[in-house]
Amino acid sequence: MAVSLGWMVTGAAMAQVPPRPDAAEIKLALKKLEVLASAMYVAAHPDDENTRLIAWLANGRLADTAYLSMTRGDGGQNLIGPEIGDLLGIIRSQELLAARRIDGGHQYFTRAKDFGFSKSPQETLRIWNKDEVLSDAVRIFREFQPDVVITRFPAGDRQTHGHHTASALLAGEAFTAAADPKRYPDQLDHLTPWSVRRMLWNTSPWFYDNKDDFKPESMVKIDVGQYSPLLGESYPELAARSRSMHRSQGFGSSGTRGEVFEYLEPVAGDPVATAGGEAGADLFAGIDTTWARLPGGRKVGEILARATRTFDAENPSAVVPTLLEARRAIRALPVSRWAIVKLVDIDQVIAACLGLYLEAAAENVSAVPGDTIKINLEAANRSPVAVLLKRVTVAAAGSDVAWDQALNSRESFKKTIEVALPAGLTDSQPYWLRERGTIGMFKVADTALIGRPENPPALAVAFDLLVDGTPFTIERPVVHKWTDDVRGEQYRPFEVIPAVAVQIADGVLIFAEAAAREVAVNLRAGRAGVEGTLALEAPAGWTTTPSSQPFKIADKDGAATLKFAVRPPDVASTGAASTGTLRAVAESGGRKYQRGVIHIEHEHIPTQIDMPPAEARVVRLALQRKGQTIGYLQGAGDQVPAGLREVGFTVVELTVDDLTADVLKRYDAVILGVRAYNTLERIRFQQPALFDYAKAGGTVIVQYNTSQDMRVEAPAPFPLTISRDRVTEENAEVRFLAPDHPVLNVPNKITAADFDGWVQERGLYFANKWDDAFKPVLSCNDAGEPPRDGGLLVAKYGDGWFVYTGYSFFRQFPAGVPGAYRLFANLIALGN
DSSP, X not given: OOOOOGGGGHHHHTSSSOOOOOHHHHHHHHHHHXXXXXXXXXXXXXXXXXXXXXXXXXXXXXXXXXXXXXXXXXTSOOSSSSOOTHHHHHHHHHHHHHHHHHHOOEEEEOSBOOOSOOSOHHHHHHHHTHHHHHHHHHHHHHHHOOSXXXXXXXXXXXXXXXXXXXXXXXXXXXXXXXXXXXSSGGGGGTOOOOXXXXXXXXXXXXXXXXXXXXXXXXXEEEEOOOEETTTTEEHHHHHHHHHTTOGGGTOOOOOOOSOOEEEEEEEEESOOOOGGGOTTXXXXXXXXXXXXXXXXXXXXXXXXXXXXXXXOTTOGGGGHHHHHHXXXXXXXXXXXXXXXXXXXXXXXXXXXXXXXXXXXXXXXXXXXXXXEEEEEEEEEOOSSSOEEEEEEEEGGGTEEEXXXXXXXXXXXXXXXXXXXXXXXXXXXXXXXXXXXXXSSXXXXXXXXXXXXXXXXXXXXXXXXXXXXXXXXXXXXXXEEEEEETTTXXXXXXXXXXXXXXXXXXXXXXXXXXXXXXXEEEEEEESSSSEEEEEEEEOOTTXXXXXXXXXXXXXXXXXXXXXXXXXXXXXXXXXXXXXXXXXXXXXXXXXXXXXXXXXXXXXXXXXXXXXXXXXXXXXXXXXXXXXXXXXXEEOSSOOSHHHHHHHTTXXXXXXXXXXXXXXXXXXOSEEEEOTTHHHHOTXXXXXXXXXXXXXXXXXXXXXXXXXXXXXXXXOSSSSOEEEOSOOXXXXXXXXXXXXXXXXXXXXXXXXXXXXXXXXXXXXXXXXXXXXXXXXXXXXXXXXXXXXXXXXXXXXXXXXXXXXXXXXXXXXXXXXXXXXXXXXXXXXHHGGGO
């Protein structure tokens, strides 16, 4: 059986910091070597997983545990910055990996996109391309070979988010299809059919409208609240640290102590005794989870049990000869998934027992294919066991350096090698973003990458060793390492980047007049001495001057900005017809470069890179403005201020401390960013100043908030109730409830065409109850649902205006949706 499983340890091994496990962690790993059990948790998004159950499975039951998330969460909101869409998907993928590094699980994804809230699994499966996502799930089942599959959501009538229900439906179909050699036979050139033994639904009273329908006596009941002396905490405490990695979603959690029960309802496969509602049933009942499940494996289990018994926390290396004996016995077994996985695991344990430190750090953080780089190698053996470093190999670069260097505890071995990168080396763009997909699916040409949580390392170094005479190989990713004056030793991924990164300075360019305007294009050199020409490719009816320009950048990481005059068509149109795409193309050394480089930096995840197309949305927009100076109070973070500046407003970003009468009176309107009432702790104290500003003649615009975690008692000066109502169909008909209202007429006449081209949704968290002082202006709804009239509410308040809107301007502005700009300009114009 051919299996590619080395990457399955990415939950831990792909972290940039070299592993330094302590004796308790080694003891836990030794115990886990004795257990051949596997479980896969399945849900729809990052943060859907039950980290308590995963932590218990991986560290208490000692099962090989994984989480399959159907999507990367790119359609959600972001509480830690302005990144949305693809950039948010990168962040949330890394948050899941950070969580798995804590709770001990592995991480998988399908190619499905989080295209936003979906109200039915039927819609979800249609947009996702059900067959492709199912094939991914089957592939992952066949690779990981779980004994038990657990779904977070039910496949029946208790539907929540359409993605949630779809994830359970797909898990159910994959349960059957993975075992059928007639299903997805193209996978069987390197995989084999796999029969999952049982599938269960991880339920709770929350899923039942009638709590009496929740019947724990017919379910498997597990106490996951146990305390682990080796971990020094309970599994819920561990899980809380894991879940708190989902910072972009605001899921900081506190651990609990004492009994915590999880309930699992059998769905398919072999039955499992439920113990009549009492805790203690075994998810793996009837499944041999010892080495005896493998032909010839019983001997391995006996050796590993001896290693666990004789392990000395104060002398870990004393157990290495026993582990090497077990390793030889595993290698003698027939090839199987378990043999491969346990060989990877035992090698990590042996390295830990030796106190083996292996590191490969590039002197520069990035390089261009074809460049020669320096890699600083360090190897240290902190044990009395004989370890010889035989050679170091960088396979991707065809580099192979032989040594016969004894490693000992008195000093570390350090060498610097030079490596020439192949001209065809794949760059560091996240693999699922290399090609354009559809609204519901990422496009991945290399099927070997499907399921992976992230790229393989750009470069990896294999250290070939002799450990007590036994050949032994440990691989480490090439990283970049430096010492920060404040934070000390720091690591980040080594990156392969283009020779020239190209980015149009503004992602959306709004032309409210026919006159040409200056457009800046930023260039950054991936290596020294880059030169060539840069051109702009404009859509039909648009012109650029000059047609191209030369550039020359002397230094690596040096930058240049070239400016072009871009002129739009003379006549403005409305809706999607007014938009187009401007593209920048650099030519250097006979190659074309059409992508930029963006870095995503948050302290809880490694620095990430994205290489988006060098494009900008251009819009010839018929737009009038009333009012000029805007005060903007960011909440969770959005790009609305940039959009307002783009159409000519002066935007000053405020803090909560700026919400005073003297400051607010300077502005023609004051706007609260998305979820400001949810995220700004001290806003409750300053909210009266906002109301007073409106009452005195100002305009206050509040964008969507959720009803949970409100930091204020009320979102408006009049009664208003925020619901979970939303309209997810971005092309849903929008009806004008107050056609004569100034919001629809001044200074821009709003028509149905202004709602063409909206992306992902119309809006979210609409109000469902409001005071008569509010005037509902617009109405829309998803198919089959009642009208949702609470998406745009406008109230006269004293001499001014107060607006609550759930329409998703924060998504439309970065997408360059013309009508969103025109409608928002009318909101600003109310008091001007």
